[in-house]
Amino acid sequence: MKLKNKLALTGAATMAALFLGLNANAARMDMVDVSNNNGYMSTAEYVSMRNEFGVKALTVKISEGSTYKDPYAASNIANGQAAGLYVNGYHFAHYKTKDQAIAEADFAGQTAKAVGLPVGAVLATDVESQEANNQSKATNDCNNADFMQEIQKFGYRSDIYTSGSWANNKMTIKDKTGWIAAYPYVVSGKNWYSTNHAWQWSSTAKFRISYGGFDVSQLNSNYYTAGQKSTVKPTNKGAVKANNRKANKSNYQPSTNAKWxxxxxxxxxxxxxxxxxxxxxxxxxxxxxxxxxxxxxxxxxxxxxxxxxxxxxxxxxxxxxxxPASNTLEYVKSGATHTYYTVKSGDSWWTIAQRNGLSMTTLASQNGKSIYTTIYPGQRLVVR
Known part of the structure; x- marks a missing residue:
């Protein structure tokens, strides 16, 4: 997710994060997820997403670690419900042990209750942190299981969000579970992660009356729309079809005739x-x-x-x-003056980002890295 806690996926194909599914089986914009990075989202914006783009479900960032509460969670939940969307939540995990996993689940569950996440909603664990990257697959599996078991005590359904490169590598994601992020160049009619609950296929989707890019997912089961009642249907099927077709395109078109x-x-x-x-x-x-x-x-x-x-x-x-060709942000800025931070023993992307008022994703990207890159004591990072 993003901190804007979303995955900064590695590799040339995933870094470009381009989606050119121009076929009839283009991915759907079934679910949108939001956090404080999207700012205040009005009911009108969610109604537009529903009616014009076919969005059915909303997944709201609730919390992170054992102390952070997303300040927009309550308004996102209330406004999403008012727009007739199924509303779920997610917690950005930093746990490394069983006790930490349970403590974070208790914190997430209590926070979700306080901000109005409805009982029966999904409260997913977003597992993409540097802490998880440093653990073994077996340890991550145990911690995830402990978190999800604890979450269910609050009346929420559980799931795991992670990247395609981490699924069944850094942790086990079984069939009929999981919300997987993978941003391909070309889908060619393939329904990615069709045996999992959801596939997040873009982190830069645009909506007509909303500012900025959004994470959108195709739902491959009813897991993220079950347990909550909603009879609201998109009111403009033509707009949904046209807007989804547009969303599956990119300004970048591969060509052997590219010119300098x-x-x-x-x-x-x-x-x-x-x-x-x-x-x-x-x-x-x-x-x-x-x-x-x-x-x-x-x-x-x-x-x-x-x-x-x-x-x-x-x-x-x-x-x-x-x-990336799809991104106007560059690794380099003309005439830039920067403030640097020297990494100390025990630091992580998260601790440094929190200390400097940044998201992990922003901190990593402005240093030309991903949140999965190992950082070392003595290393200098750009923080301003």
């Missing part, structure tokens, strides 16, 4: 970046340019899922991937 464009800029690197011999991640690395390096570029191109820039050098050119 003039772009004369001076950049200061926010993080260490590989300088390649060509505009491809498979091309050889000339060197790794450290954070703080100033470079001048003369061309830019969108190719292979990335936005590339070209750096003139004394013996030719070097090429840098500045970010």
């Amino acid at each position: 464009v003039m772009e004369t800029k001076t950049y200061t690197l926010k993080t260490a970046v590989k300088l390649h011999t060509g505009a491809s991640t498979s091309s050889n690395a000339i060197t790794i340019l450290p954070a703080g390096t100033t470079i001048k570029t003369d061309r830019a191109i969108i190719q292979g899922g990335y936005r590339w820039v070209r750096q003139p050098r004394f013996n030719g050119y070097g090429y840098l991937a500045t970010g």
Whole structure:
């Protein structure tokens, strides 16, 4: 999820997070999940999602760790219910032991009750933290089971949210369970994770009257709509069909005819970046340019899922991937001045992010990393 707790999935394909399902079996926008990062969401916005995009369910961030309560949870739940959506919740987990898992479940359950999450709703554990990454599969399985068993004592149904790369790798996700995130280039008619409850296929979906990008999922069972009564149906089927078709497209279209464009800029690197011999991640690395390096570029191109820039050098050119083709944010910012934090023993992405008023995802991305990247004492991270 995002902190905006959502997964920063690794690898070239997942980093680009592009979805080009232009076929008749394009993924549906059955469920939206929201957190404090989406800001205040009105009933009107949820009604628009329902009527124009076919959204059936809403999953609201409730809590994180053992202390954080999402300040927008109560309004999201109330306004989502008023719009006739099935409403669920999720807790962003940091537990490493059985006792911590139970303590976080108690905290999440009590918080969910206080903000009005209806009994019978799903209260999923969002397992994507650095803590979980450092545990064995067996330990994660035991901790997840303990959390979910405890959650049921509050009258909520349980489930696990994680990435496709973690499912059955970092933890066990059995058939007929699980909410899995995976953002492919092309679906080609495939219904991903069809044996699981839900498949989150985009983290950048747009809605007509709402600002920013949203996480959207296709429901492959009725698990996230069961146990709550709603007879509300989308009122504009034509709009639903057209908007879902649009949502399954991207501005990025792979092409062998991509052209370089003039772009004369001076950049200061926010993080260490590989300088390649060509505009491809498979091309050889000339060197790794450290954070703080100033470079001048003369061309830019969108190719292979990335936005590339070209750096003139004394013996030719070097090429840098500045970010996903679908993302206007770059690893580099022109003339940037930064504040750095030196990692100490015991630090995690979460503790550093909380200390500096950032989300883990934002902290990691502005350092050119994912929340799954191991950080070490003495390492410097950009925090401003």
